[in-house]
Amino acid sequence: xxxxxxxxxxxxxxxxxxxxxxxxxxxxxxxxxxxxxxxxxxxxxxxxxxxxxxxxxxxxxxxxxxxxxxxxxxxxxxxxxxxxxxxxxxx
Numbered sequence: 001x002x003x004x005x006x007x008x009x010x011x012x013x014x015x016x017x018x019x020x021x022x023x024x025x026x027x028x029x030x031x032x033x034x035x036x037x038x039x040x041x042x043x044x045x046x047x048x049x050x051x052x053x054x055x056x057x058x059x060x061x062x063x064x065x066x067x068x069x070x071x072x073x074x075x076x077x078x079x080x081x082x083x084x085x086x087x088x089x090x091x
Contacts, residue, residue: 003058003059004056004057004058004059005028005033005056005057005058005059005062006028006054006055006056006087007026007027007028007033007034007035007054007055007056007057007062007078008026008027008028008029008053008054008077008078008079008081008082008085009024009025009026009051009052009053009054009077009081009091010025010026010027010034010073010074010077010078010081011023011024011025011074011077012024012025012051013025015038020040020041021038021039021040021041022038022039022040022041023036023037023038024036024037024038024039024051025037025074026054026055026057026078027065027074027075027077027078028062028074028075028078029075029078029079029082030075031065031070031071031072031073031074031075031076031078032064032065032071032075033062033063033064033065034062034063034065034074035055035057035061035062035063036063050090051090051091052087052088052089052090052091053081053085053086053087053088053089053090053091054081054082054085054087054088055087
Protein backbone atom coordinates (compact mmCIF):
# COMPACT_ATOMS: atom_id res chain seq x y z
CA UNK A 1 0.00 0.00 0.00
CA UNK A 2 1.42 3.37 -0.97
CA UNK A 3 1.60 6.53 1.12
CA UNK A 4 0.07 9.78 -0.08
CA UNK A 5 2.41 12.69 -0.72
CA UNK A 6 1.33 16.34 -0.62
CA UNK A 7 1.97 18.12 -3.91
CA UNK A 8 1.35 21.75 -4.85
CA UNK A 9 0.20 23.29 -8.14
CA UNK A 10 3.27 24.51 -10.03
CA UNK A 11 2.11 24.72 -13.64
CA UNK A 12 -1.11 25.15 -15.61
CA UNK A 13 -0.86 24.99 -19.38
CA UNK A 14 -3.01 24.27 -22.39
CA UNK A 15 -2.18 21.31 -24.58
CA UNK A 16 -0.70 22.12 -27.98
CA UNK A 17 -1.63 18.69 -29.31
CA UNK A 18 -5.29 18.57 -28.41
CA UNK A 19 -7.84 21.35 -28.17
CA UNK A 20 -9.72 21.90 -24.93
CA UNK A 21 -7.19 20.10 -22.71
CA UNK A 22 -5.63 21.80 -19.71
CA UNK A 23 -2.56 20.28 -18.09
CA UNK A 24 -2.04 20.69 -14.35
CA UNK A 25 1.32 19.84 -12.81
CA UNK A 26 1.66 19.39 -9.06
CA UNK A 27 5.06 18.97 -7.39
CA UNK A 28 6.63 18.41 -4.00
CA UNK A 29 8.19 21.42 -2.28
CA UNK A 30 11.68 20.03 -2.90
CA UNK A 31 10.89 19.80 -6.63
CA UNK A 32 12.02 16.19 -6.95
CA UNK A 33 8.62 14.56 -7.58
CA UNK A 34 5.65 15.60 -9.71
CA UNK A 35 2.17 14.54 -10.76
CA UNK A 36 0.53 15.56 -14.04
CA UNK A 37 -3.23 15.76 -14.54
CA UNK A 38 -5.04 16.41 -17.80
CA UNK A 39 -8.54 17.82 -17.87
CA UNK A 40 -10.96 18.62 -20.60
CA UNK A 41 -11.94 22.27 -20.65
CA UNK A 42 -15.46 21.31 -21.67
CA UNK A 43 -15.87 19.56 -18.34
CA UNK A 44 -15.45 22.93 -16.60
CA UNK A 45 -18.59 24.18 -18.33
CA UNK A 46 -20.81 21.18 -17.68
CA UNK A 47 -19.33 19.72 -14.51
CA UNK A 48 -17.60 22.27 -12.30
CA UNK A 49 -14.37 20.87 -10.90
CA UNK A 50 -12.22 23.14 -8.81
CA UNK A 51 -8.45 23.27 -9.12
CA UNK A 52 -6.93 23.08 -5.67
CA UNK A 53 -3.66 24.56 -4.46
CA UNK A 54 -2.53 21.12 -3.31
CA UNK A 55 -3.46 17.49 -3.84
CA UNK A 56 -2.32 14.37 -2.04
CA UNK A 57 -1.06 11.80 -4.53
CA UNK A 58 -0.17 8.15 -3.92
CA UNK A 59 3.62 7.89 -3.86
CA UNK A 60 3.64 5.30 -6.64
CA UNK A 61 1.85 7.76 -8.97
CA UNK A 62 4.57 10.42 -8.73
CA UNK A 63 7.20 10.91 -11.40
CA UNK A 64 10.79 11.91 -10.72
CA UNK A 65 12.17 15.24 -11.95
CA UNK A 66 15.61 14.59 -13.42
CA UNK A 67 16.36 18.04 -14.86
CA UNK A 68 18.01 20.42 -12.35
CA UNK A 69 16.44 23.54 -13.84
CA UNK A 70 12.94 22.05 -13.74
CA UNK A 71 13.52 20.74 -10.22
CA UNK A 72 14.52 24.22 -9.02
CA UNK A 73 11.53 25.84 -10.75
CA UNK A 74 9.11 23.28 -9.30
CA UNK A 75 10.61 23.65 -5.81
CA UNK A 76 10.28 27.45 -5.93
CA UNK A 77 6.71 27.38 -7.27
CA UNK A 78 5.54 24.64 -4.88
CA UNK A 79 7.11 26.37 -1.88
CA UNK A 80 5.51 29.69 -2.82
CA UNK A 81 2.12 28.01 -3.26
CA UNK A 82 2.48 26.21 0.11
CA UNK A 83 3.39 29.45 1.87
CA UNK A 84 0.56 31.50 0.37
CA UNK A 85 -2.35 29.00 0.20
CA UNK A 86 -4.12 26.37 2.20
CA UNK A 87 -4.21 23.00 0.42
CA UNK A 88 -7.96 23.26 -0.19
CA UNK A 89 -7.83 26.80 -1.65
CA UNK A 90 -9.11 26.96 -5.21
CA UNK A 91 -6.68 28.54 -7.61
